[in-house]
Amino acid sequence: MSVSAFVPAPGAAPMGRMVLAQAGMELRTLLRNGEQLLLTLIIPVLLLVGASLAPVLDLGTERRVDFIAPGVLALAVMSTAFTGQAIGTGFERRYGVLKRLGTTPLSRFGLIAAKTVSVIAIELLQLAVLWAVALGLGWRPQGGPAGAVAVVLLIVAGTAAFSALGLLMAGTLRAEATLAAANLVYLLLLLVGGVFFPLSAFPEALRPALELLPISALSGGLRAVLEHGAAPPLAALGVLLAWAVLATAAAARFFRWE
């Protein structure tokens, strides 16, 4: 008699293998999703090209691309870590996927790790494409090697902040509400977060509040380094890390897996 394939032989795979397998799954489904690609790649590229070439906005500078490119990089991070992740995770929660994955050896920790890996992979793709397009438009990033380190730190902190906010939204609101709210927040932060319109264009009274938004901290920080070659902007980093800590604590407290 042949031995059944179902004779129990339980055992978890190594954590690294599980996380990579799950991250690969997340990445493949993201790349197959047209709406996600629109949000993460096509819109940022169009905005970068459009705003750099067309003198619609008065940016107070002749070198428009130097102002726009850091803002679009910040937008790209937000679109992936916050908007895309909130919507994707919201629907996974709605369809019981989070619950199901929580019963596998991957566990919740592994799932969050996998999501982070896939977000970083998408961001690398976005940054490569946007960086290349911006250079093609005549962008001259400043800052040198120290600036590169500052850019990485800002993007990591921004990713942490936006991911935690996205997961907080996905884990507390209904999926449809998350879909609507995540897009709304994206649009709103795009307008008031220093991505295209310098914060100096807003009334004096609003500015301190706007500067505390994570998108303003990220776009402002990237712009300080890449446009003006400034030293690592500690205030911007501080704002992003504060958002990351607060949103992570709130997500840990309020996230519902179903």
Add this chain to the structure above:
Amino acid sequence: MTSPAVTARGLVKRYGAVTAADGLSFTAAAGQVTALLGPNGAGKTTTTEICEGFRRQDAGTVEVLGLDPIRQARALRPRVGVMPQGGGVPTAARAGEWLRLMARFHAHPVDPALLIERLGLGAVVRVPYKRLSGGQQQRLSLAAAVIGRPELVFLDEPTAGLDPQARHATWELIEELREAGASVLLTTHYMEEAERLADQVVIIDHGRVVAQGTTSDLTGARDELRFRARGGLDLDELLTALPVGCVAKEQPTGHYVIEAAAAEGGVGPELLATVTAWCASNGVLAEDLRVERRTLEDIFLELTGRGLRG
């Protein structure tokens, strides 16, 4: 002796004003198929989800493979397979892709190709979950539950809405799991499924266990011998010929029922011979003579009532 697959004692779970589990206790033996049987809303899924470690009970204790499903989840998860009642798969994930992912989470998985073939999913491996039929989604979910070669499998209504072919394929897989030495805890409201598969049946209603045992334990408490003949037979005389504990009734006129407790041997060959001999000696022709055991469905409806559930 190995520890039971599941031991639940006095489980209580409330959702606001609704009490889903109300002091629920049962044991699922290792290497057996145990069916939680109950009407909609009886507390089957809640019980299963507590055992899976997904919910925490308000009171009572539960041990799964000797472990606490929440505190020892990390050790338990690789040893357990779960098929939820629906969903659980990303809508954009392709069937084959999802199974391969589930296989990657385990140290010694079943070959996904084998499960795809066994469960007739070969034609849809590249189809996203959202475009599978309901039955295909169920089968994919079943395959994902067993792919890690678990010791214990939780199946929440595994054949709800399946066509007969898919239902039989599912049953055969469950029987193979048991033969291979795995334990299965399944919830169902199909009597036929419980009768065919379950070594132990636990009937749940209103969050409580109302009966527990093998199918024959539950159904075999009383056998019936029925026949038709002319009305007005002297049943008292017949009863003197029968073992103690038998009951004889004429209801309606000309329709006779003799009930025998299983504990007294039930309706066996001897009792049948005694009755027909008595009929012969009285010049009575017994028509439509038949021996009936009560089905699980009879027991179920007796215990849980005939009222409709939400």
